Amino acid sequence: MSTISARRGSSLEQISARRRAKDWAVRILVYIAFLLAVIPLVSVLWMVISRGLKDLNGSFLSHSMNAVTANDPGGGVYHAIIGTLEQCLLASLMAVPLGLMTAVYLVEYARGGKLSRVISFFVDVMTGVPSIVAGLFVLTFWLLGLHFDFSGFAGSMALAVLMVPTVVRTTEEMLKLVPNELREAAAALGVPRWRTIMFVVIPTALTGIISGVMLGIARIMGETAPLLLTIFITNAINNDPFHGAQGSLPTFIWDQSTTSGKYAVDRAWAGALVLIIIIMLLNLVARAVAWLRKPATR
Amino acid sequence: MTSDSPAVAATAEHRAAGFRMSTGRFGDRLFAGVARGSGITILAIMAAIAAFLLWKAIPAIVHDHANFLTYGAKSDQTWAPDAQPAKFGIAQLAFGTVVSSFLALIIATPVAIGIALFITYYSPRRLASGLGYIVDLLAAVPSIIYGLWGVNFLSQKMEGVSKGVGTVLGWTGVFGGGNYGGRSLFTASIVLAIMILPIISAISREVFRQVPTAHIEAAQALGATRWETIRIAVLPFGRSGVIAASMLGLGRAMGETIAVALILSAVPGINWHILQNGGGTFAANIALSFQEAGVNGRNALIASGLVLFIITMLVNMGARWVVARRKEFT
């Protein structure tokens, strides 16, 4: 006689205490898991803000580290900001067209074909390339192979390699969201394929693509390792990304962290604060752009 | 000819007059070619990475007087590719990379699954995407800042924690050895875990969100509690997705350079006592040794980078394969 039948008489007896206890235990564990994510986030942001504010002022933002050693006060991130902005701009100029057109190929021209599956596979693999390997690649190819010197441009090439897969994937998703009816309507009007893509499909997906690009930039902006290998470190302002070593926010922070000196750590935190403010701004703008496109989907 | 439609007739007339039809054929071919070329460029870049790394790695390995794979395991075997004779090996680096990444994985995966379950099944519906955004913010923080935080804050806290862990778990050997410090593989693993948490949880969230309602309702209709429903309907369905997600996290942890480089203090040799200061990973070693490296030293670092590239590529491919297998099955 099964135990189930023994319950034939009673109807709504409570489920066993053990099951209820397990259910509650899991609920608590799951809440704890979430806290375990929030706590480090808050801790990191808190430290960056509280320690970074110490040195963050107008002078810091407008001076470079030229002739300032680890034991001197003062100095600033001006050269680093210039470097980062120029490097990220150059990286985007290289990564966005390449990524965009690859996504166009995958979505508009070759859905499911063998070549596109191989390309798609390697885009995924590229997502996993460690940033230092991208730096090593540019080191061996550009600097050692072609004998160019350290430059902001070399760094931006490494950053571009890291940015391309992100751009491909987000653009792909946005292009797939464009309804097919739009393409068919244009085709029915006799518009050639390339015009349809350039002037109908891409503009429709544009805000999403822009949002994805900005997120990609935010991601590469904080990359340090590839820059260490390609732009080296310099304390002076170098406005020319094509010649000579250039500063950047991440390498600035790295440099200040690894040299011991009275004032270095504070400068590192201040630099970190500047970096994270720029990244968060980019993230916010990217989300705002993505949110603005929502009316188009309604 | 009289049965031609007006459109055809007009076209014929147009052609006869000698004008080129703007069918855009040329534009189409050019555009399609550019698109295809972009895709192929991606493949070329991947091949070039492998090729160029190999090009510089081989001379270094050839000139290595020590065994490239096993040297470095003992504490007197330092990374010295510029010495005469050149001696360097990846044993310690491989150990440090594998141990810190796997430990990070072990720490991060259950927490990530918990977070994913929390956001998809336990939190109020309206807050779900906001909470997801908060977790994703962890991914927006660049690794240099995690490194700063790790070496200036966490390391100090971990000194005390390590002593505690060592007292309680010292008998396990791995957590033993005395002389506990904060700049250890263990601390590095924790920071890595924090860094890979968002990627594992984001993918897991997606996977859990896609469990068909029919299966959840089937479990509920049998009188299952929320946890039981998750256990029989959600987790089995999402298992391969979660596995793929954690493999991707593993790959990311292996390639992480800066945070680890800032945290670990340089002590050569393989040390199983992970609570003690010291350790090295492929990526951290490259970052730290690059500035002072000579020609052979640079090539040696490139060789180690090649090993890292291969390992992370294999892990990533494995993750994609797990996902591909799942797609066939469902």
Added chain:
Amino acid sequence: MAKRIEVSGLHAYYGQTHAIEDISMTIEPRSVTAFIGPSGCGKSTFLRTLNRMHEVIPNARVEGKVLLDDEDLYGASIDPVAVRRVVGMVFQRPNPFPTMSIYDNVAAGLKLNGVRGKRQLDEIVEKSLRGANLWNEVKDRLSKPGAGLSGGQQQRLCIARAIAVEPQVLLMDEPCSALDPISTLAVEDLISQLKTFYTIVIVTHNMQQAARVSDKTAFFNIAGAGKPGRLVEIDETSKIFTNPSEKATEDYITGRFG
């Protein structure tokens, strides 16, 4: 084993939307009651209030009483999970757990309720599969995945899974609408056999099916667009289909709308 259901003054809401209003009826034990009515009239919604599945949807709520042999399912101290153990449900689309074997599917509810011993499980699994008229077809492949069966077999598997825990009531939400005619007949035969043990309530949009399997039929209708669904008439099946009391019922039966 089977129980009587008494519903009084039941209302169900999706957020602000009033989905069904003021439903009262009595369902006798060991009978089959069919709910019929046009699409969107609330018959499935009402069905789901009987095993407290309605409230799973965010912002959905229920007012009123559902008595299972004098015990109010919506009583303050009653755990919805306990209700669902006692009131089983079979869904429109067969939904066996895809990662489980046939055996594990049937045993799923049993294991949840703490039945452990292998012999016990074997016994109940066989009994349930026999009860669902599926045993002979699957007895040699119990360890194969549940999802590998045909649609009709999957649905009978879901029925076996539901009756394995020996519920008092079995709710069926359009169980045959995703099945081919032969499987439909098989499931209908099964329903006629199952009613010796269970109180069965079946929602169907197929009137001939209602006429074939049920003892009593309830006709639901919706007063107008955006209005809540209501119970129009409930009576012996033979009477509903030959001589209904309400004009709306007659209009629906004869196909003037629906």
